[in-house]
Amino acid sequence: MHAEIVVLPGDGIGPEVTAAAAAVLRTVGQRYRHRFDLHEHAIGGAAIDAHGDPLPEKTLAACRNADAVLLGAVGGPQWSDPQAKVRPEQGLLALRKALGLYANLRPVRPHPATLGAAPIKPHLLAGVDLLVVRELTGGIYFGDKTRDADGASDVCRYSVAEVERVVRRACVLARQRRGHVTSVDKANVLETSRLWREVATRVARDEFSDVTIEHQLVDSMAMHLLSKPRAFDVVVTENMFGDILTDEASMLAGSMGLLPSASLGDGRVGLYEPIHGSAPDIAGRGIANPCGAILSAAMLLRHSLGLELEAGCVERAVSAALEDGILTRDLAPERGVGTVRFAAEVIERIGADCHVAELRD
Numbered sequence: 001m002h003a004e005i006v007v008l009p010g011d012g013i014g015p016e017v018t019a020a021a022a023a024v025l026r027t028v029g030q031r032y033r034h035r036f037d038l039h040e041h042a043i044g045g046a047a048i049d050a051h052g053d054p055l056p057e058k059t060l061a062a063c064r065n066a067d068a069v070l071l072g073a074v075g076g077p078q079w080s081d082p083q084a085k086v087r088p089e090q091g092l093l094a095l096r097k098a099l100g101l102y103a104n105l106r107p108v109r110p111h112p113a114t115l116g117a118a119p120i121k122p123h124l125l126a127g128v129d130l131l132v133v134r135e136l137t138g139g140i141y142f143g144d145k146t147r148d149a150d151g152a153s154d155v156c157r158y159s160v161a162e163v164e165r166v167v168r169r170a171c172v173l174a175r176q177r178r179g180h181v182t183s184v185d186k187a188n189v190l191e192t193s194r195l196w197r198e199v200a201t202r203v204a205r206d207e208f209s210d211v212t213i214e215h216q217l218v219d220s221m222a223m224h225l226l227s228k229p230r231a232f233d234v235v236v237t238e239n240m241f242g243d244i245l246t247d248e249a250s251m252l253a254g255s256m257g258l259l260p261s262a263s264l265g266d267g268r269v270g271l272y273e274p275i276h277g278s279a280p281d282i283a284g285r286g287i288a289n290p291c292g293a294i295l296s297a298a299m300l301l302r303h304s305l306g307l308e309l310e311a312g313c314v315e316r317a318v319s320a321a322l323e324d325g326i327l328t329r330d331l332a333p334e335r336g337v338g339t340v341r342f343a344a345e346v347i348e349r350i351g352a353d354c355h356v357a358e359l360r361d
């Protein structure tokens with residue numbers, strides 16, 4: 001197949017991890033005879049520096065015309081002055097909104113080889129396989145903001161339709177998994193959460209009789225996620241709760257560097273990015289863990305290009321590298337390998353168990 005893929009490296013470790021993921025995509029293209037055209041564009045702080053805009057027109061147009069977008073991360077201390085008029089993160093939020101990417105899928109499947117790095121007892125982690133579906137284009141991130149001499153406000157608003165579509169997406173995904181949805185809210189305090197709970201209950205009851213739904217308050221969910229992570233299948237929640245709970249969930253896997261994500265809407269283009277940020281504390285040292293970015297590329301192959309078998313090959317190659325003890329420094333501080341070496345080890349294993357003839361038969 002022929003696919004146009006836009007790569008948005010961004011800031012900090014973004015260019016380091018996207019280079020690794022792009023190399024993996026090129027390898028998949030070569031080994032399985034696909035033509036993947038990868039084109040880089042500016043976003044975030046790098047785009048502010050080059051064009052004065054965190055999401056230049058040219059970048060947005062390229063994303064709209066692509067089959068898929070792979071992103072690293074945006075942000076960093078040099079653009080974080082509280083007085084700054086324009087911030088890197090605005091570019092990412094504007095891109096998600098412009099492409100209508102309301103459902104952010106963040107799978108969490110701790111690998112046996114990284115359990116030792118997780119600050120949770122290993123017996124709680126064996127068999128954990130959950131999928132957080134985070135609402136991505138609504139809520140407090142996108143409400144009106146005010147600031148005056150006395151204070152500031154951020155409005156949190158959800159429409160019925162916004163809740164319906166993301167809950168529907170979560171229920172469809174649950175059907176393909178273990179059939180259970182946990183909807184997370186703060187319905188004991190927030191009106192938006194009471195709406196969320198009502199709509200989620202109705203959608204599940206009326207449209208998904210084969211899916212069970214339970215509701216959980218976000219504060220206790222933060223605790224259950226660590227104390228009984230195996231209890232969860234699909235977790236659906238609003239924008240900010242999903243952001244926070246998935247950074248927490250990365251500790252089930254062992255590192256922020258491990259978790260991938262796919263942002264999907266009803267349109268053609270999907271956006272794929274690791275859940276971590278630009279990690280200014282380690283940027284430029286060649287030690288970032290590229291797993292989240294590489295596994296995001298696997299999600300790109302699956303969700304945007306329909307290449308399920310190739311996606312599986314990439315996931316198994318990552319898994320095999322970890323099993324063989326190839327770990328980056330976040331997971332093995334003493335003996336960890338660098339970003340480039342980890343990517344090379346993954347690339348070497350792509351197709352080891354999956355040859356082109358078998359894929360096409």
Ligand SMILES: NC(=O)c1ccc[n+]([C@@H]2O[C@H](COP(=O)([O-])OP(=O)(O)OC[C@H]3O[C@@H](n4cnc5c(N)ncnc54)[C@H](O)[C@@H]3O)[C@@H](O)[C@H]2O)c1
Nearest residue numbers: 073074075076256257275276277278279281282288289330
């Ligand atoms: N999607 C995005 O672009 C995105 C996501 C989160 C944060 N950010 C931005 O990133 C900047 C830094 O944010 P932060 O420090 O709160 O969060 P962060 O995710 O960048 O880093 C948190 C911690 O995790 C570590 N870490 C993250 N990714 C890693 C990787 N791949 N390998 C090894 N270690 C890794 C970092 O070194 C750091 O100690 C901020 O400007 C923030 O807005 C961007």
Ligand SMILES: CC(C)[C@H](C(=O)O)[C@@H](O)C(=O)O
Nearest residue numbers: 074075089092093243275277
């Ligand atoms: C950088 C920031 C806007 C972003 C978010 O909160 O969505 C990040 O934390 C993420 O998880 O992708």
Ligand SMILES: [Mg+2]
Nearest residue numbers: 243244247275
């Ligand atoms: Mg986040």
